[in-house]
Amino acid sequence: MLTTKRSKTVLAALIAELWMPAGAFAQTADAPPADAVSTVVVSGIRASLSSSLTTKRMQDGVVDAVSAEDAGKFPDTNIAESLQRVTGVQIDRNNGEGRSISVRGLGPEFNNVLINGRTMTSDTGGRSFSFDLLSSDLISKALVYKTSQAFLPEGGIGSTVDIQTTRPLSGKPGKSSVINVSDSYDSNSKKNTPNISGLFSFANPDRTFGVAGSLSYTDRASRQYKAINDAWNYQDVTLINGDMHSKGLTPADVTRKKLYIPQSYGFQEENETRKRLVSSATVQYNPSSTWKLTADALYSRLDQRNAVIAISDWIVPTQLNVKYNENNQITSFERPGAVFAANNPALVQAGILDGANSNDMIQKGDSRLSVSQGYGLNSKWMLSPDWKLDADLWTSRTKTKSPTMWVVAGMIPQNSDVLTYGPVPTLTFGDGITDPNAVRAHAVSYGDSRHADTVHEGHLNAAWTPDMGVFKGLDTGVAYSTRKFESISWQADSWNAFSGYHLPLPSSLFTVKPLGNPFGSGGQVPPAYLSFDPVAYMNYLNQPSVLPYSNDPARYMDRTQFPNGPMAIDYTKPSMSGVTEKVTNAFAETKWEGDRWAVDAGVRLMHVNSTSIGISRILLAAVKSPNDTTFIQTWGPMTTNSVSNSYNAVLPSMNVKFDLTSDMLLRLGASKTLTRPNLGDMGVDSWYGGRVGYVTSGGGNPYLKPMRSNNYDVSYEWYLSKTNYVSAALFMKKLSDFIEQELKDVQSPLFTETVHDTRWRNGQKGTIKGAELAGQYAFDDLHPLLRGFGVAANYTYVDATASRNDGSDPYNCGYPGLSRQSYNASAFFENSKFQVRASYNWRSHFAASCNGGAQLPTRVAAYGQTDASLRYNVTQALSLYADVINLNNAKRHVYADNLSEFMTLENVGRRFNVGVRMAF
Secondary structure, rough: OHHHHHHHHHHHHHHHHHHHHHOOOOOOOOOOOOOOOOOOOOOOOHHHHHHHHHHHHHHHOOOEEEOOOOOOOOOOOOHHHHHHOOOOOOEEEOOOOOEEEEEEEEEEEEEEEEEEEEEEEOOOOOOOOOHHOOOOHHHEEEEEEEOOOOOOOOOOEEEEEEEEEEOOOHOOOEEEEEEEEEEEEEOOEEEEEEEEEEEEEOOOOOOEEEEEEEEEEEEEEEEEEEEEEOOOEEEEEEEEOOOOOOHHHHHHEEEEEEEEOOOOEEEEEEEEEEEEEEEEEEEEEEEEEEEEEEEEEEEEEEEEEEEEEEEEEOOEEEEEEEEEOOOOEEEEEEEOOOHOOOHHHHHHHOOOOOOOEEEEEEEEEEEEEEEEEEEEEEEEOOOOOOEEEEEEEEEEEEEOOEEEEEEEEEEEEOOOOOOOOOOOOOOOOOOOOOOHHHHHEEEEEEEEEEEEEEEEEEEEEEEEOOOEEEEEEEEEEEEEEEEEEEEEEEEEEOOOOOOOOOOEOOHHEEEEEEEEOOOOOOOOOOOOEEEOOOOHHHHHHHOOOOHHOOOOOOOOOOOOOOOOOOOOOOOOOEEEEEEEEEEEEEEEEEEEEEEEEEEEEEEEEEEEEEEEEEEEEEEEEEEEEEEEOOOEEEEEEEEEEEEEEEEEEEEEEEEEEEOOOOOEEEEEEEEEEEEOOOOHHHOOOOEEEEOOOOOEEEEEEOOOOOOEEEEEEEEEEEEOOOEEEEEEEEEEEEEEEEEEEEEEEOOOOOOOOEEEEEEEEEEEEEEEEEEEEEEEEEEEHHOOOHHHEEEEEEEEEEEEEEEEEOOOOOOOOOOOOOOEEEEEEEEEEEOOOOOEEEEEEEOOOEEEEEEOHHOOOOOEEOEEEEEEEEEEEOOEEEEEEEEEEOOOEEEEEEEOOOOOOOEEEEEEEOOEEEEEEEEO
């Protein structure tokens, strides 16, 4: 027996080493007995891996997990960043910090995220969960259910993720406390910020009463640099057949051709502060040996403030010396300036040079204040040895405040700028861009919005576990929930008041400041730019003495329409929308078990009723601005609209587990699942924008149906010890009624040209299929010199085919958020004093959206990031640690249909955390 185990151990080590370049941390949930050969005490990293593996093995379906070794010792500072080491899980980042997850190629909205089995509201306006609202300190385990079971709440086509918090009666009796204090340093902002967290737990000696609480405060000051283009548009472009030095050109020297043209190009610096306070409390009481009561509460407050400064070349569809490739994509051109216009008066007289190119100075602010609360009460009864009853009530609410500001001032260039597009475009300014006397007024967008997401839910479940041969039990339950998403927004009617660069601005509003260049020689970032206070700028334009120079003086000076001027937010004219969703469901799940097999089979029934209500203004007229190609819009009185929708679903599921040997499992799974549409997308609102030549519109769609999927899974798992394993899985999902943003050309009586309307719509269907390989191995038994070392790795391959309403997928876009390949590799070492781990996580390119400007997709290039951590145990109760996030300083690259159609290159820098953990 000893020889057999040794051979398996060596084989597993070889497999793990072979996978190391292409894999990672598959962590999960329930494990085998200890290996007789191993004599190493499992602690630290291996204790976390072992706990995750134990969870995985004991589940009925395909489940992975991430576990904390001890209270306050979750593997990462962010839950999403820990989940990225689970096989098939990829994350999306918000300014370098993990915010949401994709599983098996399906994006955040397709993954049902629960807190202790309950729905936690979020600030996204949809089903996706913002992991950055929570601190990882209060988490004990996170389970990722990849196959469905009838007891799981519906909603997760991709997966169901259950985040479990610490329970006082789950640990040892007595008191325990943990304090974490750390300092965070951002390499771009060069700022240090504090972080502190504390946990307390108490359970009486007979474990009939316990309390637990946690408090966490996180502060972060970061800076992101971006080279950015807003969009690629496929439209008619006016080609002037000359260059910046040409003179005397006439309309005969002009041709028109439909080309892919960039919307803009420029550089921006984003300074962000992020302060997060999270607290939780749990009380557990056992009135008797057969009855347990649990009451808990959760609170989170995230205050994220962004200040963006940017310079940008706005590109109109009339350009000089245009070069384009065989795909009709523009590769370079010269922007005609004022000198060129003066040298070619015939082009001006013919209206060919109508609409100014500009060098814009932009100030943006997009803050996010989110407050989330959750309160729950749970009661578990053991009615008899065969019957258990579980009752649960839960309410959660998230309120979000998001003021927005986009303030633009600009210059009309005298000389031509030269732009060349490629993987990183280059921009050569014909004029200096730091002359404060050359700046003119342009567009202003200033608004405020508030959102509220509220959930009330309850369930009553009964479990029967008789001793009846192969029949092992029946779980049944009923549940009811209501969820309401409310949105209210206000807007200043200022966008077109001074657009067009016709009004010179006082030089005193502007200051010359240096601009950082994180891109080296790429992009040719200018050394300085003009900064300004956006509030002072808007106050200047709002003066009664300046309003006569606006685009429509009679209108904007009318105090009955604009009592505080067009630059002020009019809080008397809100746009409001609300969607209420009521869900009734019931499930029954049977369990069967033989000598070497086990089956759970069940069905979940549900009925959904939704009502969408909106109060908004109706657009009455839209006319071209006299100084540029935007529209001055006239709005009517407030109107109310209401739409109802309902549907039913039957969701069967089955999971089969075979014990091939004492340490090998084969799992099979089949199920039907659905994901309900985002409530924030089901409004009845509409908006209009764009320019002459490309009118746009959008809004909500209250008639959205749920996305549905038929799922099939097979998984092989080989458990070599309580820490070591290898696994392989195949999966397939047949999707229908897929929801995505779709652009349709529509007609409107308000516009003489076609309107390009973008909304969330059903229609796409297709198939997602893939394979997963995973393994982890601690080398303790191979050689004394390898004791303490280990590796973990996983690799996921996903293939997708999609067919939209017209039966095509013209850009081979597939599904938003789907990377064809991803892997994670981790190496670690630990002994009684040290713990060291380095992880590399990589995903191939994916489509962020399948319909961008003029129906071009938006893609994110392949991305790989290295993170590392170090722990030193001074004593059993005191440890020092250091973490590095994005050690390799990876940059995020976004493009349209191909790499030469550049959109964004983002540098978020590195993040360092140094701290101390005290347990007592």
